[in-house]
Amino acid sequence: MDIDWVREQFPAFKQNHPKRPKTPMIFMDNAGGSQTVRHAIESIGEYLTHFDVQLGASYATSVSASEQLEKATKSIQTYVNAERIEEVIVGASSTSLVRILSLCLSQGWKTGDEVIITDVDHEANRAAWIELERQGIVIKTWCIRPKTFELHADDLLTLMTDKTKLVCFTHVSNILGTINPIAEWTQLIHDNEALVFVDGVAYAPHRLIDVQAWDVDFYFFSTYKTFGPHQGVMYGKYEILDTIPGFNHAFIQTSPYKFQPGNVNYELCYAMGGVVKYLCELGTEGLSVEINRKNLKNAYSLIANYEATLLQRLLDYLTTIPAFRIIGINNSQTNLRVATLSIIHESLDSKTIVQYVDDFQIGIRFGDFYAVELIDHLGLREKQGVVRISLAHYNTLEEVDALIQAIDSLL
Numbered sequence: 424m425d426i427d428w429v430r431e432q433f434p435a436f437k438q439n440h441p442k443r444p445k446t447p448m449i450f451m452d453n454a455g456g457s458q459t460v461r462h463a464i465e466s467i468g469e470y471l472t473h474f475d476v477q478l479g480a481s482y483a484t485s486v487s488a489s490e491q492l493e494k495a496t497k498s499i500q501t502y503v504n505a506e507r508i509e510e511v512i513v514g515a516s517s518t519s520l521v522r523i524l525s526l527c528l529s530q531g532w533k534t535g536d537e538v539i540i541t542d543v544d545h546e547a548n549r550a551a552w553i554e555l556e557r558q559g560i561v562i563k564t565w566c567i568r569p570k571t572f573e574l575h576a577d578d579l580l581t582l583m584t585d586k587t588k589l590v591c592f593t594h595v596s597n598i599l600g601t602i603n604p605i606a607e608w609t610q611l612i613h614d615n616e617a618l619v620f621v622d623g624v625a626y627a628p629h630r631l632i633d634v635q636a637w638d639v640d641f642y643f644f645s646t647y648k649t650f651g652p653h654q655g656v657m658y659g660k661y662e663i664l665d666t667i668p669g670f671n672h673a674f675i676q677t678s679p680y681k682f683q684p685g686n687v688n689y690e691l692c693y694a695m696g697g698v699v700k701y702l703c704e705l706g707t708e709g710l711s712v713e714i715n716r717k718n719l720k721n722a723y724s725l726i727a728n729y730e731a732t733l734l735q736r737l738l739d740y741l742t743t744i745p746a747f748r749i750i751g752i753n754n755s756q757t758n759l760r761v762a763t764l765s766i767i768h769e770s771l772d773s774k775t776i777v778q779y780v781d782d783f784q785i786g787i788r789f790g791d792f793y794a795v796e797l798i799d800h801l802g803l804r805e806k807q808g809v810v811r812i813s814l815a816h817y818n819t820l821e822e823v824d825a826l827i828q829a830i831d832s833l834l
C-alpha cells in the first residue's frame with residue numbers, strides 16, 4: 424500500500440490552522456473516530472454549494488440533487504453489498520438507528536418474548552434492547568469467557584428458547600478487537616428462528632462489509648469512524664423492513680423513508696459517496712474511481728495486511744514487557760483481529776499511562792469506551808478501564824515506534 428498517497432488523501436495530516444495546536448499529532452484514537460478523507464470533505468462543500476435544495480420537486484436543481492443523492496446511496500449499497508437500495512437506512516448515529524429499529528421491530532413482539540444481548544457490546548447495541556423490558560420483553564445476556572475473551576456459540580444455545588426473537592452482538596468489540604464469526608452465528612440463530620442485529624462499527628474501518636455473504640438481518644456502522652462525517656448507516660433485510668411498522672409520519676410507509684424521520688442529513692449522506700470513491704481509488708492504487716466490489720475488496724485487502732504489520736510491531740514490543748497484559752488475543756492475523764488493541768499494566772493505571780503519552784503529542788485513550796459491561800465483567804474499572812491504541816491504515820511504522828518509545832520511557 425502506498426502510504427504516502429494514502430496520507431495525502433487526509434487533509435488533517437497536513438493542514439495548519441490558527442485554532443489547532445502547533446505540534447502535529449500522532450493520531451491513534453481511530454476507534455473513537457477516524458480522520459475524514461478529502462473526497463468526503465469536498466463532497467460536503469459540493470453538495471451544499473450545488474445541490475442545496477429540497478428533494479422531490481420538479482425543478483432542475485431538485486431533480487439533480489435527488490439523482491446525486493441516489494448515486495451516493497447506491498455507493499453505500501455497494502459498500503455493504505446490499506441487494507436493494509431500500510435496505511440502506513441513514514441516520515444521525517448508530518445509537519439512534521438502533522433505538523429507532525428497536526421501537527419498530529418490538530411492536531410485533533409480545534410480553535415474554537426474548538432478546539439476547541452480549542456483555543461485550545458497546546451500549547449502542549444493548550441499551551435500546553434493555554429498555555424493552557418495560558414492555559415485558561425478557562432480556563438475556565450472552566457473556567464472554569473471561570479467560571479467552573471469547574463468546575462461545577455453546578453458551579448462546581443454552582440461552583435460546585422458542586421465544587427468542589432477536590440476538591444482538593458485535594462483529595468486532597471496540598475493546599478486544601477480535602473478529603467474531605458472525606456468518607456461523609447467524610446461521611445457528613436462523614436455525615433457531617430468531618433474527619440477528621449486528622454492530623459493525625469497529626469492523627467497518629478495517630474489513631469489507633458483506634451483508635449478503637453473512638446473511639445478517641440488520642447490520643450498522645458509523646461513518647465518522649470509517650473516514651467520513653458524523654452519521655450512522657444501517658442495513659436491514661428488505662423482507663423484514665417491508666413488514667414492520669416505521670418511525671415516520673404514518674403516510675410514509677416505504678423503506679428506508681419510514682425509518683428516517685424528517686429529512687436525513689443530505690450533505691453527509693452525499694459525503695459517504697466520497698468515502699467509497701476513496702476506497703475504490705485505493706483498491707486500484709489511484710488509477711480508477713469506479714465504484715465496484717472488486718475495487719473495494721482490493722482496498723480492504725491492502726488495509727488488512729498493512730494494519731497487521733503495524734499491529735505486529737506493537738505486539739512484538741508489548742509482549743516483551745511482562746507487566747503489560749493484552750486484553751484480547753495476542754495475534755495480528757488478519758482473519759482473527761483488527762488493529763484496535765487494549766492493554767493494562769500491572770501497577771500503573773490506564774489514565775496515568777495515557778496522560779503521560781499525551782505529552783508526546785500521541786493521541787491514545789483510556790476508559791470503558793461505552794463497553795461498560797465488558798469492563799466491569801473483566802474487573803477493570805479500578806484500573807480506569809483499558810489503554811486503547813486504535814490504529815488505522817494511515818498510521819505509519821514510524822508512528823508506532825514513537826508510541827513504543829514514549830511508553831517505554833515511562834516504565
Ligand SMILES: Cc1ncc(COP(=O)(O)O)c(C=O)c1O
Pocket residue numbers: 454455515516517518519545547548595596597622624625644645654655793
Ligand atoms: C463499537 C461501537 N458501536 C457503536 C457505537 C456508537 O456509534 P454512534 O456514535 O454512531 O452512535 C460506537 C461508538 O463509539 C462503537 O465504538
